[in-house]
Amino acid sequence: MPVLKDKDRKMIQEWFEKLRDPVRLIVFTQEHECEYCEQTRGIVEEIADLSDKVTAEVYDFVDDEDRAQEYGIDKIPAIAILGSEDYGVRIYGFPGGYEFTALVEDILDISTGEHGLSEATLQQLAKLTTPIHLQVFVTPT
């Protein structure tokens, strides 16, 4: 059963007209899917259906252990959002509400290569010398 409503579908399609480069949505789930895993795979596949530039790839967290390691996935459901390279952008949990908006924005940003950060922020960012891991905790609403 589709998760996206017709209205959502139409809105996303309008946004996706701006897409430029291909985006890969790599989903990790498991054979006996948890409730959220199944929904996550479903919504990602529905989103990928809305543009030729967006593809969904589904892997099993247990059976495709090497692949999970390659993308640094340590829990599921997980979505890795990749463009021409892997920027380290991940979403853990069903992308509803706040995470849904983030997912669509990520697809647009990665496809267009426009993160929209200010020059001042980029200058600060360039000062980094060691790896940084950010974890942003959110709730659906």
Added chain:
Amino acid sequence: MAHKLAMASELVRADMVEAIEFPHLANKYQVYGVPLTVINEKGRVEGAVPEARLIQEVLRSEEKGEQREAAWHG
């Protein structure tokens, strides 16, 4: 915002985590309000902050990390 920083810097990776689905992590990082940004396990930024503030906190965390490292070796 965190995802944008990850896009712009090879050194940054950013996870968005649904707190309710991963209660053990919400507990580990003592998530009482959202959004909460955890920087390298230790740094904490509460609320949706402007990018200038977030990058400032990221740099501060890195600096502290280096100090810990220095103290360890010192």
